[in-house]
Amino acid sequence: MLETRNLTKTFGALTAVNSVDLTIEREGIHSIIGPNGAGKSTLFHLLTGYHQPTEGTIRFEGENIEGKSPRTIVDKGISRSFQISDLFDGLTVEENVRIATQSLDENRNSVWKRSDSIDSTRKAETLMEDLDLTEFADTRADALSHGDRRKLEVGLAIAVEPDLMLLDEPTAGMGNEGSAKMVQTIRRIADERDIKLVLIEHDLEMVMEISDRITVLNRGAILKEGDPETIQADEDVQEAYIGTGEGE
């Protein structure tokens, strides 16, 4: 589904992503883990056009997308969420979701229709129900609890109906119970809507439980790749984590 070859990003003297050959298959949940500064978020930035690669190629469904703008890449079917929630704070939850679902509406640029009367409004309502956010429809995004903000963050990525969704630590800063529930919700919705999930996660226990395939990044390069059992048993991976502090 997605394939990178020799993908490299340098910032001055620092090589944040170093010659990464990553293959993401259609089936299953794929997680990317690694210690802080391993280059996980930079990798996402490259895949979504937020940063331009210094070298290398990215192919999505057989088409080269490196060097394309974020907007073009979303159109091709890759959406993402951010590690630090990037919401439309001054707008209501309903407007947040609606601006996202509206992006696919044929009337998205209309200047004369009412924005709450076009077709995509229905989709927004459905998605809010799926995310259990309906009761906050009229609440401003900046007045939500942290957990609900994370949910809305992922909701925006879902709303643009991607084939592939890259979630950057969707449960960051949430308690264990909240995280587990959140992951359940995301999996359910992704299944229903046939969205391939790629996650960056810190919670190793959860990663092992939900992932079908895991890529371990360390210092910008791929250290190991395999199913959870292989990764868990790998000594190099343990070394990489212990070397920089467990799970951090």
Next chain:
Amino acid sequence: MIASQSLPLLAFISVEQAAFLLLNGLALGVLYVLIAAGFAVIFGITDVLNFAHGAFYMVGAYLTLAVVDATGSFFVALIVGPIAVAGIGVVAERLTLSNIYDRSPLYHVLITFGVLLIVTELVEIVWGTGTQFFQTPELLAGAVQVGPIAYPKYRLFTILAGAVIALGTWLLIRYSRFGLILRAGAQDQATARLMGVNIKKYYTLTFALGTFLAAIAGGLASPFLSVNPEMGNGALIIAFVVVAIGGLGSFAGAVVAGLLVGFTQAAVDTFVPALSGFVFYILLLAALLIKPEGILGDYEIRKHAAKLSYDERIPPVPLTDRRVLALLGALLLLPVVGLNTVMSSYGVGLVALMFIWGILALSLDTVTGYTGLISFGHAAFYGVGSYVVALTTLNVTNSFLLSMGAAILVAASIAWLVGAISARLSGLYFAIITFAIGQLLYQMSVSWSGLTGGSNGLSIDRVELLGFVDVSDTVTFYYLALAMLVASYYVAKRIMDSPFGLQLQAIRESERRTTFLGYNTNMAKRRIFAVSGALGGVAGGLFVTLQTFTSPETLFWVVSGDALFAMVLGGVGTLYGPIIGGAVLIGLDQILTIYFDHWRMLLGLILIVIVLFAPRGLVSFYAIGAELLRGERGPFGSAEPEPVEERGD
């Protein structure tokens, strides 16, 4: 220079000419560096675009002059005067900016504009509006031989003094503890605070340093430029242009760009004097097109995206259909009833002028209130609208509909172009660029006198609505302006309620996220800027029809400042609030001017009070009043302290 000795350097320039050029360029450049350095220091550290910078430069010149008069020593004055100005700067900062550093840059811009209004009027009260004569100190009078040429001693002194001051400032920022804390605070306020640094105190000191530099530049410049209340305008433009070319907030960038602009100005003055007034703007536009972040801009533009955050706990007065209809009915009846009782035709004209300013402030609200782009150049569209109507009426047709159509078209096209140049810039860069383009058009209207009548402006007489209704009649015009206001509001409202309007508000809240939802945000910004420009053009076209006169004043940047003021005064981001704000501001303006010479000082005070205590403008007074009555709110905000919310992200 002795002609017989002149040596050819190149085919077209002699060694003497080259030497003059070099020294003139250096003298101008050093002055520009000093003017811009203070501005850059303040911006680099506090993120505030200080519109009062030119005013402090002007006060610097006046106070230096005053100390010279008192002590007889220019050198004492050059130290004491600027220190006094720094003191004034500290008082101004403590009373205004220091309370609102955490707010949107829109309010920073406005509150410094308020300070500018007050300071300028105070100077006029103390020293009058005339030009003061500043004698070159005896020691520095006359010329001295520099290589092949005799050069004025005072200019050499300026070069030397400027270089010493700039170097001293650089050393201060680079190597002192004060400088270290400033740079740390600029990087990361929260951490600096955790380290026990009282960051606000350092912001105040920064402001003192910035105003000191502005004032000493004013003092140095006075002997060879004229000292008058207008001189601050020129300095403000220099500061903007130099800092934008050098890279926002970069001190070294300001030095490089200041010298660059100085040399270019000196060369253009010598070889192409016709372009003399355009040097700043041409350089700025070139810099923006080639390297938009500036020569030494290491600055992350996104970090400073001007995010407008609204306090929704203060809801504006709801705009119900009944209220709208009642108001509209009253306005329709006003001339009919008024003219027979209390109103003169002047009064009817004044209300029509209020409609015009309502349209102008409304046009600004669509880009600033809704899209989050701070435009400090809306005078451009207002002025262009007025000139296009005047020129079409004089040269083509006296049909109002046709000339207004042309005005809308031209204003929208210019706005689209401005949007295309500046849409990829966000936040305060946008404010600077729109400001500069507005001033460029102002300069054109003054210089191209064959077309525009220069500073005398253009007068028109009879304008007709499609050849039969005389629009010059005040009552007819009143209804025309009212109709245009209602139509403008309707169009703006429909757009903001549309999917496109929701996009604009999303851009205001987070342009990055809007892009990641697949929207072309640059296109959206260009489109709304064109719409806004068209509405600004409508306001300008109506203005010239009412006054039968237009002049470069309509294009002057102070009009842009007033438009922002009107928008916030009424209630930013509500569409109808700005209409009220525009009406109230121009109404106050026209009435106060009858009774007070220095009424703009009062406007400055009102502006500061609004920004500090009622940032959501007049439309929030109803809710604030209700809270006050219930005792839920003290005069300085909510009675209970805000709960400090720690968010994981």
